[in-house]
Amino acid sequence: MTPEQRFYVVIRNGIGAAIVNALLNGAIGWGLTRGLSEFPIWRTPGVAVDLIFTAFGITFGTCLVLPLQTTRDFRRGLVTLPKVAPGVAALIGRFPMGLFRRAVVLGAVSIPVFAPPVLVALAASDAAAMGRLPFIELKAAFSAIQGGIVTPFIVLAILADLSGHRSVTGTFRLR
DSSP, X not given: OOHHHHIIIIIIIIIHHHHHHHHHHHXXXXXXXXXXXXXXXXXXXXXXXXXXHHHHHHHHHHHHHHHHHHHHHHHTTSOOOOOOOHHHHHHHXXXXXXXXXXXXXXXXXHHHHHHHHHHHHHHHHTOSXXXXXHHHHHHHHXXXXXXXXXXXXXXXXXXXXXXXXXXXXXXXXXX
């Protein structure tokens, strides 16, 4: 990966997504709990249900929004598809084709990948409720971590699509 490609994929879209997701979901958490001193963990609405929906929503939203900016940057020549490791190429090659289908499938996959560690920690805490500020902090941190992880892979998939590095069957081909 060239320094420019690394900056675009890792810094701008990885760290940048982490910051944006933390701010956005922190604000959503603040709005959800306005007027509450505590937020229940295992009821609906509650912390656990919110984090499951957040796990889906981060990836779903990223898949729907990011192609606009990435396509614009690609067409302006600001970014090209970097050469990636075979394992990364194989992972990206499994991503569904089509904007909405990719968003739904990857959003659904994100739930069992990202939610269980936090749900296990919540269960281990044996608490029935979480304070408003700790919930907002948890939601922001969870969103930042997930956004920082999934966004670079989604960007690489978009660049592969734009570069014509997917075969008719959707398989990713290295240069």
